[in-house]
Amino acid sequence: MSRAPEPFTADDYQARMDRAARTAADAGLAGLLVAPGPDLVWLTGYQPPAATERLTALVLVPGQDPVLVVPALEAPDAARSAGAPALTLRDWTDGNDPYAATASLLGTSGRFGISDNAWALHLLRIQSTLPDTSYVSLTEALPMLRAVKDAAELERLAAAGAAADATYEEIKKVPFAGRREIDLAGDLADLLRRFGHSQVDFTVVGSGPNGANPHHEAGERVIERGDMVVLDFGGLMHGYGSDTSRTVHVGEPGVAEQRVHDIVREAQEAGVRAVRPGVACQEVDRVARAVIADAGYGDFFIHRTGHGIGVTTHEPPYMIEGEEQPLVPGMCFSVEPGIYLPGRFGVRIEDIVTVTGDGGRRLNDTAREMAIVH
Known part of the structure; x- marks a missing residue:
C-alpha cells in the first residue's frame, strides 16, 4: 500500500479559486456559482453532507474574495475544511432567505457559470431574484478547469x-x-x-x-x-x-x-x-x-x-x-x-x-x- 500523500493546503485551494476566477473572466463570465459536488471539493476541500437540501454555494467573482454561502448548522464543518482560511463564510439560518444572500454577492446582471450538478430549484430561485442574470454550465463554459493536473x-x-x-x-x-x-x-x-x-x-x-x-x-x-x-x-x-x-x-x-x-x-x-x-x-x-x-x-x-x-x-x-x-x-x-x-x-x-x-x-x-x- 502506498504512503498517504501530503494533504492539500489552504494555499493550494486559494490558488485554484484564483485561477478559476481568472479563467471565468477570460471566458467573459461575471463569475462562478459552485454547488456541492466535485468542483466544490476541488476548489475548497469542503464536501457538505450528501443528503442536504439546503443551499450551499461558492461564489467566485473576479476581483472579490471568494465567499461560501452555507447553512448555519453546517458552517462548523465548512470552517474546518482545508480551504477555509481562503474563504469568507456567509451562513444562513432556517427561516431566512439564502437566495437573497447569494444574489447580493453577484450584482444585478451578468452571465455566470454554474456547476453542472446544481439543483434546478436553487438556480431558479436565484434567477428569479436576479432576473437580469443568466447561467451556463461549468462544463460548457470552462471544460478544462480541472483538466491540467499539478x-x-x-x-x-x-x-x-x-x-x-x-x-x-x-x-x-x-x-x-x-x-x-x-x-x-x-x-x-x-x-x-x-x-x-x-x-x-x-x-x-x-x-x-x-x-x-x-x-x-x-x-x-x-x-x-x-x-x-x-x-x-x-x-x-x-x-x-x-x-x-x-x-x-x-x-x-x-x-x-x-x-x-x-x-x-x-x-x-x-x-x-x-x-x-x-x-x-x-x-x-x-x-x-x-x-x-x-x-x-x-x-x-x-x-x-x-x-x-x-x-x-x-x-x-x-x-x-x-x-x-x-x-x-x-x-x-x-x-x-x-x-x-x-x-x-x-x-x-x-x-x-x-x-x-x-x-x-x-x-x-x-x-x-x-x-x-x-
Missing part, C-alpha cells in the same frame, strides 16, 4: 493507478469458471479497498456475450470455460480516480478471440503513441479507431476512445471526434478502445495516460496481452 494531483493519480494494477494482478489468481459475475465483481471491490481505495465506483465483469455490452452490470451469469471476460474497475484513492480495463480468457482462446484481442491491443498502443502536447484530443480517437476500422471491425467500436480523470472518474477532456482541444502537459485521461461483437464477446483494454512534455506516460503498467485465467 504534481501533487499526478502523484495521487499514479498511486490510484498502481492500486488498480495490483488489483488486476490479484484477480487473475482467483477462480473464474463456475462463479457468477457478481462474485468476481465483489472480489474486485474488495481488492481495490485492500490496496487503498476509499471508494469503489464500478466493477464491470462482462463474461461471454455479456462482454459485448461495454457498461454491463455484473449479474448472475455463471462464467464458463471458454469465455472471454471484460474487466473494468476503478474508484477513488486519496480523492483521485483509477480506471483500468483488461480482457482475460478462461482457458485457451480461439483463433478469432485472439485476433480481436490483438487488434484492440494494437489500437490501444496506437492511441497512446499519439499522445503529445499540441495534438487535438480527437486525434487520439482517430488513430485508435483507424486501427480497428482497417481490420474490418469499425462498426463494433461503439464509444469514444477516452475520458478525463481526476477527482471524478469521468470528466473533460474527452478523446472523441469533434474535440479540438489540444493536449497540454498534465492532462490525464483514459485510452480505451474496444470491439464488441453482439451475442459473442467483447474486448476492451484501458490505461490512464498523462501528457508529458514530449509525449504521454501510462499510469497503468500491467501486461496488455491476453491473460489466461482458470
